[in-house]
Amino acid sequence: MTDSAIKVSDNVVAVAPTLEDESGFSYQLKRFTIGLLKSFWATFRKMPISIKVATVWLLAISFGALFASWLPIQDPVCQLNLPLPCTGGNLAAKWEGPSTSNFLGTDTLSRDTFSRIVFGAQVSLGVVVGAVGIGMTIGGISGALVGFVRGKTESVVMSIIDIILAFPPLVLLLALASSVENRTIWFVAGIIGVLSIPQYTRVARANALAVSRREFVMAAEAMGTKRSTILFKEVLPNVLPILVAYAMVVAARVIVVEGALAFLNLSVPLPKPSWGSMINESRADIKQTLLPTLWPSLALIFTVLSLNMVGDWLQRRGAGRSAAL
Amino acid sequence: MREVLVSRLIRLFATIMVVTMLSFVISTFLPGDQVSAILGIAERTPEIEAQIREEYHLNDSIPVQYWYWLTDAVQGELGPTIPGIPVATDIKNRIPITAELTLVAIGLAVFFAVPLGILGAYKEGTWIDKVTSALAQFFLSIPNYVLAIFLGYFISVKLNWLPNSGWNRISNGLTGNLKTVALPAISIAMAEIAVFSRLVRSDMIGTLKENYVLSARAKGLSNRYILFRHALRNSSLSLITVVGLTIGSLLGGTVIIEQIFAIPGLGKRMIDAISQRDVYMVQGIVVFISVVYVLLNFLVDMLYLYIDPRIRSRRG
Numbered sequence: 001m002t003d004s005a006i007k008v009s010d011n012v013v014a015v016a017p018t019l020e021d022e023s024g025f026s027y028q029l030k031r032f033t034i035g036l037l038k039s040f041w042a043t044f045r046k047m048p049i050s051i052k053v054a055t056v057w058l059l060a061i062s063f064g065a066l067f068a069s070w071l072p073i074q075d076p077v078c079q080l081n082l083p084l085p086c087t088g089g090n091l092a093a094k095w096e097g098p099s100t101s102n103f104l105g106t107d108t109l110s111r112d113t114f115s116r117i118v119f120g121a122q123v124s125l126g127v128v129v130g131a132v133g134i135g136m137t138i139g140g141i142s143g144a145l146v147g148f149v150r151g152k153t154e155s156v157v158m159s160i161i162d163i164i165l166a167f168p169p170l171v172l173l174l175a176l177a178s179s180v181e182n183r184t185i186w187f188v189a190g191i192i193g194v195l196s197i198p199q200y201t202r203v204a205r206a207n208a209l210a211v212s213r214r215e216f217v218m219a220a221e222a223m224g225t226k227r228s229t230i231l232f233k234e235v236l237p238n239v240l241p242i243l244v245a246y247a248m249v250v251a252a253r254v255i256v257v258e259g260a261l262a263f264l265n266l267s268v269p270l271p272k273p274s275w276g277s278m279i280n281e282s283r284a285d286i287k288q289t290l291l292p293t294l295w296p297s298l299a300l301i302f303t304v305l306s307l308n309m310v311g312d313w314l315q316r317r318g319a320g321r322s323a324a325l
Numbered sequence: 326m327r328e329v330l331v332s333r334l335i336r337l338f339a340t341i342m343v344v345t346m347l348s349f350v351i352s353t354f355l356p357g358d359q360v361s362a363i364l365g366i367a368e369r370t371p372e373i374e375a376q377i378r379e380e381y382h383l384n385d386s387i388p389v390q391y392w393y394w395l396t397d398a399v400q401g402e403l404g405p406t407i408p409g410i411p412v413a414t415d416i417k418n419r420i421p422i423t424a425e426l427t428l429v430a431i432g433l434a435v436f437f438a439v440p441l442g443i444l445g446a447y448k449e450g451t452w453i454d455k456v457t458s459a460l461a462q463f464f465l466s467i468p469n470y471v472l473a474i475f476l477g478y479f480i481s482v483k484l485n486w487l488p489n490s491g492w493n494r495i496s497n498g499l500t501g502n503l504k505t506v507a508l509p510a511i512s513i514a515m516a517e518i519a520v521f522s523r524l525v526r527s528d529m530i531g532t533l534k535e536n537y538v539l540s541a542r543a544k545g546l547s548n549r550y551i552l553f554r555h556a557l558r559n560s561s562l563s564l565i566t567v568v569g570l571t572i573g574s575l576l577g578g579t580v581i582i583e584q585i586f587a588i589p590g591l592g593k594r595m596i597d598a599i600s601q602r603d604v605y606m607v608q609g610i611v612v613f614i615s616v617v618y619v620l621l622n623f624l625v626d627m628l629y630l631y632i633d634p635r636i637r638s639r640r641g
Contacts (some may be wrong), residue, residue: 094623163343163347168617168618170578171595175348177606179356180354260470260581264579279474283474300468301467304467305462305463306464309462312462
């Protein structure tokens, strides 16, 4: 204790007593989370008001999707005349307008629209996270690799990419989706993710090509750094911001595609709510009531619009930064 | 030039082989079984089933089945379908519908997108540019199936101007045909207008900074002449590419629109076939659309080569 006190007075190491804790996992996690939140807040403060609104919307639906099961909302599959007991206790009639118990009213089967939208966000966002995760990891690493290494590897990888791109994407997706009957969120995310790999590969490759010619990569090569180290420490970190901004725009497309699959009953099976299947289910009664179709459509449009706006903004910002580099 | 063409043709052939092979393999995973697809509602006994399995080579390995299928396919035979019509005939009857829908949508999109894009580029940075860009962003974010439903609701259900569903063939009169094609085509075109006009705008902004545009200005040429004769010509190259590629992807992308408006095109048939477990029909449509897609991409590539002399000399 005296030892560290001397150090503090010497103004050299002020945090000496906590030295043992720093290696702990929970401490690292805390530091990482705080760092992430700080950089998020720094970015958020620079956003123009429209982008801020979009970000808040995305955060709100992510929160809803994550904690849907614990939120004090109605049961999303509970119906009035269902013989099964309902835990949520939603006993409204069909096509009811917005009220205090049913925020956005009820649908054709007297289910609560608001909670169906919140639970539907689980499917939409789950598929986005899965699909973007798969696409960005495999596509990003393979693209950065072939852009950096080039040679035979590049021609092999790029011809596989060309084969995937030779298919009309939506038709291939429909064929793949219909080949399995018990579709889980992860299956849907998997097929969309695999089909989106080529786009990430192309973006990552183009940027890795540019980065590989930069002075700092040449310097690392001149110093005799291992190729794999250069790839992961120099090339990938510089490709990543561009890839993330691009991923936001792809995420918007993934949501539209998942909605399309759900609309055609080829996403997760009913009665699990998904925005696309909600729109499809209620459009038959659009002459009687517009609201059950309108709400999920608005949720879908706002989410896609927000992702596009934030993605565009990040891309423009990234373009400015890499030009200044 | 000829060498380029030959190597491209070889690549085209290889791509078609790979694409048909993969679509064939994927469709063997489809739920549903070929025997009932062939039999339909006819009586099914073990003997008949064995006979059909033998006749249609269903007991062979997948590569062998693919070979039998391929030899039939080149002769225009894609297998039987549940209502008793050959798959190839059914597809052939539906091609004009999906093709018309696609072409009308693309035509509408180009017609509105080019002037909007030019306007945005010419007025770059002004409020006109900002408003059109924001609108483009907005329409880009509306999935075409959502737009289709609300267009149908307001135009057909509320105002009763146009029919909400169905299809009139051109042979039954052009007005009736145009009435049924209008709403689906507009629903598809909206997002494409946004894509195309953004493209024209950014391309034109680049072109307008070129030296030859400056010298045209210095010569005292009128703005309209510069915009349309000099700038648009050079910017049209990327537009042609994107339009070509969009036509290809729309062939599969009309699926939901056809479903919403009950249009008996290829896309709707594919969805129906999926729910009827009509294996041969799904397989036929997937292979057909994929091959058309490959061919269209090839044509766009060749057109590009033909229009832009720089690319021709670099590769040839």
